[in-house]
Amino acid sequence: MKIPKRIASAVINSLKGGVVPRIGLPYITVGRESEITALLHDVDIIANGGASFRFIVGKYGSGKSFLLQAIRSNVMERGFVVADADLSPERRLQGTKGQGLATYRELIRNLSTRTRPEGGALQLILDRWISGVQSEVAAEGILPESDDFGSAVERRIFGVIRSLNELVHGFDFARLLTMYYRATLEDNPEQQALVIKWLRGEYNTKSEAKAELGINIVITDEDWYEYIKLLAAFLKKAGYSGMLVLIDELVNIYKVPNAITRQYNYEKILTMYNDTLQGKAQHLGIILCGTPQCIEDTRRGVYSYEALRSRLAEGRFGLAAPSMRDMLAPIIRLEPLRPEELLVLTEKLTDLHAQLFDYPSVLTDAQRELFIRIELSRIGADNHITPREVIRDYIELLDIAYQNPTLDVEKLLHSDAFSYAAPQLPKPNESNREDAAEQDAEYAEFEL
Numbered sequence: 001m002k003i004p005k006r007i008a009s010a011v012i013n014s015l016k017g018g019v020v021p022r023i024g025l026p027y028i029t030v031g032r033e034s035e036i037t038a039l040l041h042d043v044d045i046i047a048n049g050g051a052s053f054r055f056i057v058g059k060y061g062s063g064k065s066f067l068l069q070a071i072r073s074n075v076m077e078r079g080f081v082v083a084d085a086d087l088s089p090e091r092r093l094q095g096t097k098g099q100g101l102a103t104y105r106e107l108i109r110n111l112s113t114r115t116r117p118e119g120g121a122l123q124l125i126l127d128r129w130i131s132g133v134q135s136e137v138a139a140e141g142i143l144p145e146s147d148d149f150g151s152a153v154e155r156r157i158f159g160v161i162r163s164l165n166e167l168v169h170g171f172d173f174a175r176l177l178t179m180y181y182r183a184t185l186e187d188n189p190e191q192q193a194l195v196i197k198w199l200r201g202e203y204n205t206k207s208e209a210k211a212e213l214g215i216n217i218v219i220t221d222e223d224w225y226e227y228i229k230l231l232a233a234f235l236k237k238a239g240y241s242g243m244l245v246l247i248d249e250l251v252n253i254y255k256v257p258n259a260i261t262r263q264y265n266y267e268k269i270l271t272m273y274n275d276t277l278q279g280k281a282q283h284l285g286i287i288l289c290g291t292p293q294c295i296e297d298t299r300r301g302v303y304s305y306e307a308l309r310s311r312l313a314e315g316r317f318g319l320a321a322p323s324m325r326d327m328l329a330p331i332i333r334l335e336p337l338r339p340e341e342l343l344v345l346t347e348k349l350t351d352l353h354a355q356l357f358d359y360p361s362v363l364t365d366a367q368r369e370l371f372i373r374i375e376l377s378r379i380g381a382d383n384h385i386t387p388r389e390v391i392r393d394y395i396e397l398l399d400i401a402y403q404n405p406t407l408d409v410e411k412l413l414h415s416d417a418f419s420y421a422a423p424q425l426p427k428p429n430e431s432n433r434e435d436a437a438e439q440d441a442e443y444a445e446f447e448l
Contacts, residue, residue: 058334250290266305
């Protein structure tokens, strides 16, 4: 298969750097059939008016972010709008200094559709909605130049807006949509930009919003999630299949040093979980990604919040048959890729690398098989090696083989330097010990 060099370069460079490419995933997707099938089942439910909530749990480099991007690409082709964000010390689900609002802003900034997969699709969505309504009215035989056209379009626009009034903050959200529609009719890009600014959560104070828009309300840390639900409801009315929210790096909540702050964040997760499963949200899917530790640690992980632990912990049947995964449970745990899947992946990477640098592939099937066998035979590989490490090692091997045409690849693979080379874990230092002591003291204070 001929692959554009722009895409091949993005894929190879991203994987070598240890990050997931946002384009070109279909060229390298391998395995994860059961996980993708389960998540696409959720997507069907969302499209039919339901909602879903999932955790994807796996070690660093196990493929969580890759699975998210694969689902992201798939659902956009199905007419969904996708919003994704990585949590960080500055972005949480709840905060007192704008951390929750920062997450909302990141989600809206990354709002993506099939025609705008790189993000920033909010204004495109609003313009497409208004244009779509105008096209529907014209298709019914009311010509744009007729006197009835404008009133017919307005009736449809206000029909969508009125349906949002029943939701929390729906009146103000509908008022903003009305402003945007009237600014479009009046060809007033400045007013349109102000409405977009508000919807992005960029107003810091009510007085600022009141002065520029006449709206005495702004999106805050406390209520940003309510506007996500509103947006999902609007998107369905605007002709999309629904909305999927992808939030990665849940470990950044686990790392928050203050126990009370962590509990507030877990309470926000509980609100999202209950809303989606109890039918309080519609046309909305939420997927959170984290490591096993940040989920299962009963002292500071998600399981430290008893209301979540009781909902998410495996039942007796799951514990009795750990080899049989329940893909319909709220938590999807990623298993390592099988050796045959890794072999197929190396084949795809070999072809991609050869097309990028315009050279005939120099690695044979036997050499690729040898590479996988040696990678998986290292001490501790059963529990610790991840697809990220295998991919990075293999791309490095491809780079070396390409730059050294006379290299004996099998000799290199059989060498002790390769067979026993392994990344070194950082040694504990005094700062680590101090951090651990502070955390222990914090735990004791919180438990008391």
